[in-house]
Amino acid sequence: MSEHAHPTVKTFVTVWAALLVLTALTVFVATLELGPFNAIVALTIATVKALLVLLFFMELRYSTALTKVAVTAAIFFFLLLVGLTLSDYLTRGWTSYINPFH
Amino acid sequence: MWLFLVTEIMFFGGMFATYLIYRLSYYNAWVAGSQTMEIQLGAINTAVLICSSLTMVMAVHFAKIGNRKLTSICLILTLLLGFAFLGIKGVEYHGHWVHHEVPGLNFDFEHHGNYSSGQVAIFFSLYFAMTGMHAVHMIIGAGLLTWLLIANWRGRFTPEYNTPVEMVGLYWHFVDLVWIYLFPLLYLISHHHNG
Amino acid sequence: METAIQNTEPKKKNYLNADYGVMSWLLTTDHKRIALLYLGSITLFFFLGGFFAMLIRLELLTPAGDLVLSDTYNKLFTMHGVVMIFLFLIPSIPAVFGNFLVPMMIGAKDLAFPKLNLASWYLYMAGAGFIMYAILTGGLDTGWTFYTPYSTTYSNTNVVSAAIGVFIVGFSSIFTGLNIMVTVHRMRAPGLTWQRLPLFIWAHYATSVIMVLGTPVLAITIVLVALERIFHFGIFDARLGGDPLLFQHLFWFYSHPAVYIMILPSMAVISEVIACFSRKRPFGYNFIAMSSVAIAVLGFLVWAHHMFVAGISTYAAMIFSLLTFFVAIPSAVKVFNWTATLYKGSITFETPMLYAFAFIGLFTIGGLTGVFLGAVGIDLHVTDTYFVVAHFHYVMVGGGVTGFLCALHFWWPKMTGKMYPESFAKLSAVLVFLGFNLTFFPQFLLGYMGMPRRYHAYPPEFQVLNVLSTAGASILAVGFLLPMIYLAWSLRYGKDAGPNPYRAAGLEWQTVSPPTTFNFEETPVVTWEAYNYDEIDGTTKGVEVAG
Numbered sequence: 001m002s003e004h005a006h007p008t009v010k011t012f013v014t015v016w017a018a019l020l021v022l023t024a025l026t027v028f029v030a031t032l033e034l035g036p037f038n039a040i041v042a043l044t045i046a047t048v049k050a051l052l053v054l055l056f057f058m059e060l061r062y063s064t065a066l067t068k069v070a071v072t073a074a075i076f077f078f079l080l081l082v083g084l085t086l087s088d089y090l091t092r093g094w095t096s097y098i099n100p101f102h
Numbered sequence: 103m104w105l106f107l108v109t110e111i112m113f114f115g116g117m118f119a120t121y122l123i124y125r126l127s128y129y130n131a132w133v134a135g136s137q138t139m140e141i142q143l144g145a146i147n148t149a150v151l152i153c154s155s156l157t158m159v160m161a162v163h164f165a166k167i168g169n170r171k172l173t174s175i176c177l178i179l180t181l182l183l184g185f186a187f188l189g190i191k192g193v194e195y196h197g198h199w200v201h202h203e204v205p206g207l208n209f210d211f212e213h214h215g216n217y218s219s220g221q222v223a224i225f226f227s228l229y230f231a232m233t234g235m236h237a238v239h240m241i242i243g244a245g246l247l248t249w250l251l252i253a254n255w256r257g258r259f260t261p262e263y264n265t266p267v268e269m270v271g272l273y274w275h276f277v278d279l280v281w282i283y284l285f286p287l288l289y290l291i292s293h294h295h296n297g
Numbered sequence: 298m299e300t301a302i303q304n305t306e307p308k309k310k311n312y313l314n315a316d317y318g319v320m321s322w323l324l325t326t327d328h329k330r331i332a333l334l335y336l337g338s339i340t341l342f343f344f345l346g347g348f349f350a351m352l353i354r355l356e357l358l359t360p361a362g363d364l365v366l367s368d369t370y371n372k373l374f375t376m377h378g379v380v381m382i383f384l385f386l387i388p389s390i391p392a393v394f395g396n397f398l399v400p401m402m403i404g405a406k407d408l409a410f411p412k413l414n415l416a417s418w419y420l421y422m423a424g425a426g427f428i429m430y431a432i433l434t435g436g437l438d439t440g441w442t443f444y445t446p447y448s449t450t451y452s453n454t455n456v457v458s459a460a461i462g463v464f465i466v467g468f469s470s471i472f473t474g475l476n477i478m479v480t481v482h483r484m485r486a487p488g489l490t491w492q493r494l495p496l497f498i499w500a501h502y503a504t505s506v507i508m509v510l511g512t513p514v515l516a517i518t519i520v521l522v523a524l525e526r527i528f529h530f531g532i533f534d535a536r537l538g539g540d541p542l543l544f545q546h547l548f549w550f551y552s553h554p555a556v557y558i559m560i561l562p563s564m565a566v567i568s569e570v571i572a573c574f575s576r577k578r579p580f581g582y583n584f585i586a587m588s589s590v591a592i593a594v595l596g597f598l599v600w601a602h603h604m605f606v607a608g609i610s611t612y613a614a615m616i617f618s619l620l621t622f623f624v625a626i627p628s629a630v631k632v633f634n635w636t637a638t639l640y641k642g643s644i645t646f647e648t649p650m651l652y653a654f655a656f657i658g659l660f661t662i663g664g665l666t667g668v669f670l671g672a673v674g675i676d677l678h679v680t681d682t683y684f685v686v687a688h689f690h691y692v693m694v695g696g697g698v699t700g701f702l703c704a705l706h707f708w709w710p711k712m713t714g715k716m717y718p719e720s721f722a723k724l725s726a727v728l729v730f731l732g733f734n735l736t737f738f739p740q741f742l743l744g745y746m747g748m749p750r751r752y753h754a755y756p757p758e759f760q761v762l763n764v765l766s767t768a769g770a771s772i773l774a775v776g777f778l779l780p781m782i783y784l785a786w787s788l789r790y791g792k793d794a795g796p797n798p799y800r801a802a803g804l805e806w807q808t809v810s811p812p813t814t815f816n817f818e819e820t821p822v823v824t825w826e827a828y829n830y831d832e833i834d835g836t837t838k839g840v841e842v843a844g
Contacts, residue, residue, distance in 0.1 A: 009163060016156040020149060027145045030290040038293070042286035049282045057159050058275045066482065067104050074108040077510050077597060078115035082122055085546045088601065088613035089123055105475045109513040116517035116547055120532065123543060131538075206528025220537030227530030231521065 563700020575642025659695025684744025735769025
């Protein structure tokens with residue numbers, strides 16, 4: 001499709017090993033009681049794993065700027081969906097009428 | 103293919119958004135539901151998918167350097183790992199069925215705590231919807247891999263032309279990506295009570 | 298630059314007679330034939346939707362609900378909406394004129410993925426099949442908006458098959474958008490920079506972005522509705538702790554940008570037509586191009602303005618109201634630029650230009666009333682009344698359908714090689730304009746006075762305006778039917794059009810009419826700016842192109 005540099009087999013195997021290690025890490029952390037940080041750590045590790053897959057296995061690191069823009073746009077619009085919808089749910093209790101969820 | 107994956111991000115995104123919004127409001131129910139998940143099976147499945155991504159990437163690599171035999175082997179391995187994932191998922195689903203955790207079919211959840219049965223039902227609905235949709239995508243991926251195997255056996259891919267292998271690879275990695283987020287969201291982050 | 302192609306041989310090979318037989322059409326990968334396949338199907342569904350509209354207007358002639366039962370009336374307005382939106386408006390211009398013209402305007406032989414293009418049409422027909430099945434097995438009565446929990450729990454109609462139909466049609470839309478985006482990025486002729494592209498391409502590109510980003514969310518929402526209906530999940534059911542409003546958030550996240558899918562292509566057409574019939578480059582080309590992109594992006598930020606009274610928080614309502622005001626700005630930019638294009642132009646009043654003028658007026662009214670509705674204070678009073686109905690018909694019919702008819706008349710000579718009878722066409726355009734206004738302007742008044750929408754009976758004081766509206770609808774119907782007749786007539790008896798009867802700018806006019814299967818003998822190399830009307834009129838003034 002496009003001529004660009006390729007990661008080597010060594011890179012692939014390294015990324016694979018990293019992914020497995022991160023999986024083990026996230027499972028381990030889930031067994032600890034960290035309060036709100038459980039979610040934060042788990043999602044951060046997940047994002048790191050996702051980036052590894054995106055950048056190396058899917059070779060996004062070596063793709064054209066256009067591809068990178070497209071993926072960024074998708075993530076951005078997803079965050080928009082969640083964020084603006086949350087703006088409704090989070091602010092429902094701010095006025096004096098009944099909060100529907102509690 | 104990237105553009106198609108953009109649509110897939112938005113497609114799964116709708117369900118992720120729903121899940122996140124309800125978690126905010128029904129946290130206790132989410133904890134109860136999440137604690138019924140078997141983390142070991144989920145973790146093994148995650149590892150299985152990661153390995154399948156490696157074999158997929160190697161398949162693309164071998165297609166690019168023209169090694170038909172190793173390409174086929176890697177494609178077969180990816181396919182087998184995919185089936186393993188689906189098998190383990192089937193075991194998990196069976197477990198939920200046995201414990202009466204399937205909304206609409208035999209839902210009967212023992213609940214103790216600050217949440218309602220309906221809220222846990224929503225958790226499980228989303229669980230089945232999200233993992234179910236993911237599984238459907240994996241089955242489609244398995245179909246694509248089979249098609250690639252046949253085409254490769256017929257000698258259609260060369261170092262100059264191996265785009266379909268690369269495209270299926272992108273799709274397969276995307277399905278892996280969805281699971282990378284599904285696993286912590288469904289199994290891990292609501293496992294403890296004060297998350 | 299203007300190749301002197303004369304249509305001297307009557308049976309010259311073109312895409313229409315390149316191959317004969319039903320299968321050559323059903324298995325074609327030629328974007329032009331696929332465009333015609335779409336044209337046939339969407340016309341069929343337009344008249345089906347119109348049939349439902351006729352029944353609605355007949356019912357509303359009298360205050361009592363006497364023509365049909367209230368349940369039937371619910372089905373009528375639902376099916377009118379579903380058919381018109383999903384089976385007509387969303388595909389309309391992109392699937393017909395986008396398919397036909399995008400490759401030609403950029404100097405390409407076809408779209409990037411011709412087989413995917415054909416698959417899009419089949420998906421569209423399959424989805425339409427499911428929707429037809431739903432209609433034939435008792436109809437759907439949830440409103441085209443599928444609001445929960447009625448659609449998931451309480452309705453007794455065939456929600457699931459209609460939902461499947463909409464899901465499949467959504468994928469048709471996604472693949473068309475994907476095809477257009479890749480084509481525009483990858484297949485432009487040498488020399489055709491982004492700044493030299495016709496505004497038609499810019500707008501279709503923006504539309505495709507919306508299709509790709511928004512439609513999947515509708516798809517997953519529909520899946521969740523179907524699952525909930527079958528398995529009683531409770532995601533949107535308040536009795537089980539679900540939130541019906543969440544459905545509305547997810548639904549409108551797509552459906553608001555969807556209205557921009559319906560209007561942007563029409564705006565694309567208007568840009569081309571105004572430029573051609575004022576013999577001028579559109580004023581502020583860059584601004585018009587950028588406004589298409591802005592509408593695409595901003596359109597995703599405003600969806601909850603459909604939910605002001607549904608129970609969202611006041612603060613969210615304020616945010617969305619503000620964003621709604623912003624999204625009006627790029628549309629206004631376009632209207633001002635089109636008007637400025639007319640200034641000091643050499644204006645002629647061919648049929649496409651009449652439709653373009655109609656568009657500018659009607660869309661402005663529709664758009665402005667949209668801004669009124671975006672103000673929460675006003676919306677509280679007129680939401681779910683005929684004011685809203687009038688607003689969206691002004692933009693979707695006065696804007697969308699007018700744009701479609703404009704395109705149909707502007708590019709008919711290119712697509713078929715024949716000219717339509719100008720006087721009949723002008724008559725139709727006038728009938729459409731008059732009929733449309735008589736139908737829908739009274740509805741603004743009705744809504745303001747408080748008549749609710751989706752009701753089959755109303756208080757007697759509203760009857761006069763309703764009768765006027767129905768009268769207008771009958772005139773509008775004639776205006777829509779006439780083109781069917783004279784366009785069909787023109788296929789056999791129309792004058793040969795020649796390659797460029799309007800002396801328009803654009804690569805598509807550099808081919809024969811109708812074009813050959815692969816469009817261009819050899820790929821053109823573009824060395825001129827877009828809309829070079831001064832060059833065209835300078836060198837070819839006084840020279841009649843054959844036809």
